[in-house]
Amino acid sequence: MPNLPTDVIISDILTRVPAKTAARSKGVCKEWHALLSMRDFEKAHCSRTLTPGNQRTLLIHDLSCHIQPMEFETADYGLQTIVPLPFQAEIRVVMILSHLDGLLCVCLQHTDKLVLWNPTTGAHTLLATPAGHGLYTDLTDTVGLYNGASNDYRVLHLSRRSDLLSAHVYSRQLGSWRKIAFGTNPEYQKCRFYWSPSTVCGDTLYFTVCECYVVGKNLVFEFDTNTEQVIEISFPPVPSSGIFQGILVDVRQSLHMVLWTGH
Template sequence: MADLPVHTIVFEILTRVPAEDVGRSKSVCKQWYALLSTQDFVRIHCSRSLVSSNQRVLLIDDLTCSVHPIIFQSNDYGPSSIVTFPFHHQNNDVSILSHLNGLLCVCLNHTYELLLWNPTTTAFKHLSTPDSHGFYINNLDAIGLYVDADDDYKVLHIKRRSGVLGVYVYSREVDSWRNIPFITRQEYLSPHFNWPAGTFCGGTLYFTVCECWIGGMNVVICFDVNSEQFKEISFPPVPST
């Protein structure tokens, strides 16, 4: 029997196996590592995993992190499996800020440090630097996790500090932060506006920025991940009730 082409093995077979096996397969050779790291492979693998038997819920409590399969027939959870934190943490210390393709951006609440963490492979990366990048403050900052056209996983960090807004992008490929410009209305710097985590869809991160007051302003801030340009679009009409 003729040998199967590498492309067939990677995109027809390995896109159907569990993520743990994909991680181990990356060590076969440089060609496999390159193909298994592309966004095309990730997209196909995720689409083939999106069946009811593969759905999981990750829960973090004071002491442990556990994964629960979802049983849709009974609207219940199956037996859990424990995920060990590979990084130092304290009780009730880890907050999930954003997620994409199984990769999580989390914050250690006692140090304010940001981390990238893959619970499946247990790999993680500290994003904090000596020059104060990679530190997150709840209710002031916003986080968005995305992939650009070059298949580089990135973190967008919007920081509000004493009326000053700074926007920073972390690249996993080059392992560094850089500042990018953000022209916006001055009132969005106020703590009266809430910035939730960004939602990544179709090459754009979307932030639904809402004023805390009843009947206050609502707006959607869009970030094009390839041009790194921001724009503002109107919020859908909200009934007065």
Template sequence: MADLPTHTIVFEILTRLPAKDVGRSKSVCKQWYALLSTQDFVKIHCSRSVVSSNQRVLLIDDLTCSVRPIISNNNDYGPSSTVTFPFHHQNNDVSILSHLNGLLCVCLNHTYELLLWNPTTTAFKRLSTPDSHGFYINNLDAIGLYVDADDDYKVLHIKRRSGVLGVYVYSREVDSWRNIPFITRQEYLSPHFNWSAGTFCGGTLYFTVCECWIGGTNVVICFDVNSEQFKEISFPPVPSNGMVQGVLVNVKNVLHMFASTGMFEMTIDLWTLQGDYWIKVLSCPPIPPISLSLWCDITHYVTNGNWFVITHYNTTRRYNTLENNFQFDLAFP
């Protein structure tokens, strides 16, 4: 039997392997290392990893970090595996700010330093510099992780310090920071507006920018990662009474938003972005009252037709697209 072409081995076989095995395969030869490092390989590998059998949840508690698989058939979690922190770690010290293709941008809360960290390989890179770049302040700054057309991983840092406002980009390839202009309404950089973490989708970083939880202005800021230009698009047309929160999710390179609205009885609608306009995909029935503190910490996972809404309070809701309902499912042990 003739040998398989290298391209077939890499893109049809290795894209289906776990991330650790892909990392080991890079040491086979220089050609494999180059092919496994391309953005095309990363995209295909990630798309094949987002099936229900490969869904994972990364949990960081006071002293440890672990990974748990989601078992969608019975809405449970599989056995956990421990991830070792390769950097100095204190209680409640690490905050995940952004993620992309398995790479995390995290903050060490006791030093405010930004790090790029790959939990699979344990490799990490400190982004702090002597001239004060690479330091993050919670509730003032915003972070987005992305990759440009040259396959260079970059970090966008919206930075607000005592009246000094700036936008900075870190390049992993050249290992340095630089300032870029913010060409849209300057008031969005003021401390009166709360920025979400950036969500990378289709060559653009998206941020929700909200003036306050009840009332005020809500917009979406778009950052084209190749032209490095900002623009503003409208928020989905949700009711303005009560609390409003929008959580952005990239699903197969299509941007979605979970928009929750209300006060004592919350409603969640799912929207998808088409061009610069939002189209409502699903409208969920009202759910029982939930505290504001819980709604501030929502993360969404999509698996096997279900949307898992997981909070930092170790409880989840599962939205079933066929039954059109929310229900509490499970809690982390």
């Protein structure tokens, strides 16, 4: 064991231990801290732990919040673990907006404040600032959570006020917001268009945009998290002249759309 190579310890042993244990192992030495902080280690750790017997489901009810093991093939639940809220709020006002690697971006609806929250560890960060950043308005705003450069978890917040869209990115490492350009057709910034929460696939965030309540336009916006460029994508052909909507999902790093028509 004393002569066991570091790469073997990292890739074959620490990818199999619980996340808290792996995080504590960063304190062993600078080399371990660097290797365990890499995105490649996080992906390897997730691939080891996200087996059918290790899945966890976060369930939020009106009066309680808990995590349960779940067997997806049979839909059977295991014993639940109560999750206490680390922030001052009733569970009924907590709205989950986006998730990535077990990290949640939620809105506390009684204050409109955005929070990054890890239900497993209880760690959380309030994103609202005195300058007014990090405040979320339902139906007009949307968010996307992604992992940026240097393993920095970031939140993209798109807000529409008076039919004008503004975009800001929060950096978890820096603990601050910055404004970015988000070039879209001004027509889609009007509040009659509904913007979905983002779906992350690879290094890209995708948003579906649909014209509400009428047989209107539907499209997808692609946001490259590296270049911060925006591309408009057409919906697939729909064999109906009625109202239709689509939901995006990432399946093994491949983007799919579930699409339905009618009311």
